[in-house]
Amino acid sequence: MQPRGLEGKLRRSVRWWNTPAGSVVLQISSVVIFLIVWELFGKVPRAIPIPTPDQSVRAAVSLDPLSFLYDCVLSFYRVGLGFLIAAIIGIPLGAIIGYSRLARGLLFPAVEVLRPVPPIAWIPLALLFFPGIEGMILFLTFYGAFFPIVYNTIAGISAIPTMYIRAARSLGASSWTLFWRIMVPAMLPSIFTGLHIAIGIAWLMVVAGEMVATTGGVGALTWEAYQTTHYPLIFVGMAAIGVLGFFSSQLIRFIARLVIRWDNA
């Protein structure tokens, strides 16, 4: 869906670009203009010219499809695993911090101390600490995803209106059903907000980790394209990262829609 824009809300008159056909024309023009600008950048005289769109497409076609697919799957797997571990640890941790004052006092300060350090700054320490590359990258994706998940879960549980808890207790809920039937659904929207942010940061981290490690994955593909002077491949790597990131984010959105059925209106 295209955002309507402020003008769309203010003006009632219909211009050609507000019609369905017009908006398709607009979208195509937008892509064409982008490609033209890119092509023009390629024409700027430089020692090493920026690869043009057609060179990039040719580079993509000449790639070995199997090894390219392997890189995509490997990155996706690294993101997915780190993200999953972050969710499995982060959601219960956030729930405990959000619920219990004791846990909040004990755990929250530690979380707060770590949070301001940008995850990328952990790369040297992670290299030092983890003997293998996989462990290092896994740590980075986990770490990047962890904080948004914890923070949004805390926010979710703190924002549950007391009224729902009171209503449930009035209706005779035990603590078990109070937790599973009231508190969990009430904080789900906020948890999914966290997961959505987290998957984006996990992609950021996997690219950074792979560029440092250069042992497979789309980040390594992009970095190696630069180092081995196969410049048009840089764009192929970037496009792959973009598409995979978009796909993951849509996947989270899709699951959220399945789980949070009551909030679709």
Place this chain on the structure above:
Amino acid sequence: MNASGVTIRHVTKKYVTRRSGEVLALDDCSIVIRPNEFFVLVGPSGCGKTTLLNIVAGFDALTFGDVSVGNDLIAAPGVISDPGPDRMVVFQHGGLFPWMTVLENVCYGPVVQKQMTRAVARDHARGMLARVGLREIEERYPGEMSSGMRRRVEIIRALIGHPKVLLMDEPFRALDALNKSVVQEFLLRLFDTHACTIFFITHDLREALFLGDRVGVMTTRPGRVKTIVDVTLARPRSTRMLDSRDFLGLKAQLTEEVHEEALKAFAAGEREAAR
């Protein structure tokens, strides 16, 4: 459970706040609500109406006095009985769970109390919703309904477990005038057909007289019951009564009582602001 009376005796509630120290919210407040009575409490905002209702519900503790529902002691100094299905609450801002459908909301109480199995509760809830004309919306989520519809479902959810007393804290406050009168009539029909005791809080005097058997007027803080007006209007009641001479006479009487307290509350507010 059968409808029971509620006895509130000498209830006093003190808060300690950081800003103004000790605050006396309720001072020696006594009300006897009879079984199967519709009792309405009105008073200026901030007079402690909600505090009193929360004490009866088990959400809040009292400092002095005691509350019983039927023969059960609910609250006394050092005694708070947990909120429970004998004292169902209908909330000001609507307490339906947005993540459950209408049917799931209505079934929730009987199922978690293990009063009924899920299947029996569903049948029971369906029957009850059908009787009040809400059958078509049973699979909808609260977010897909009008606020008036949500209030009606919430009342059904509260009544399905046959509470001893129904506690309603300005439940129609957020409704527009049209929805409000529809839901008021809905509640009146239910009250006529179901044996229940209702403790209802509002600041809308028309609503108080239209619904209640008796209307208690609370003083400004510290809250205590100043007078109780007998609403001598026959049941079943209809909106046509709202223009009758009897109704208008009662309303004039009640307005005078409340207005006096509202003025005091206003003056107290001014004093506090000047401090």
